[in-house]
Amino acid sequence: MPIYEYACESCRHVTSALIRRGDAPASIACEHCRSTDTHRVISLPAVKLGPLNENKGKPSEEAQQHAKDQVMRDAADRVIHKTLKDMGR
Numbered sequence: 419m420p421i422y423e424y425a426c427e428s429c430r431h432v433t434s435a436l437i438r439r440g441d442a443p444a445s446i447a448c449e450h451c452r453s454t455d456t457h458r459v460i461s462l463p464a465v466k467l468g469p470l471n472e473n474k475g476k477p478s479e480e481a482q483q484h485a486k487d488q489v490m491r492d493a494a495d496r497v498i499h500k501t502l503k504d505m506g507r
């Protein structure tokens with residue numbers, strides 16, 4: 419059975435309904451606000467998305483720790499250099 423989608427004019431909620439082909443009413447009751455002021459919208463063919471890689475583009479814990487260590491080292495270096503400079507070498 420095809421899935422029809424109805425966009426509500428009152429609340430913009432889209433209600434999906436399984437309706438026998440050729441049997442789709444022009445409007446159905448909005449499942450959100452119960453308004454019948456809905457109109458059928460053409461539902462796009464389901465887009466097949468690949469498996470989402472949650473780690474993609476996100477540094478691993480190890481990389482984050484490494485970056486943190488690097489920041490600490492840089493900060494320590496700066497303090498040491500500043501101290502040496504302040505001491506007039």
Ligand SMILES: [Zn+2]
Pocket residue numbers: 426427428429430431448449450451452453
């Ligand atoms: Zn509604």
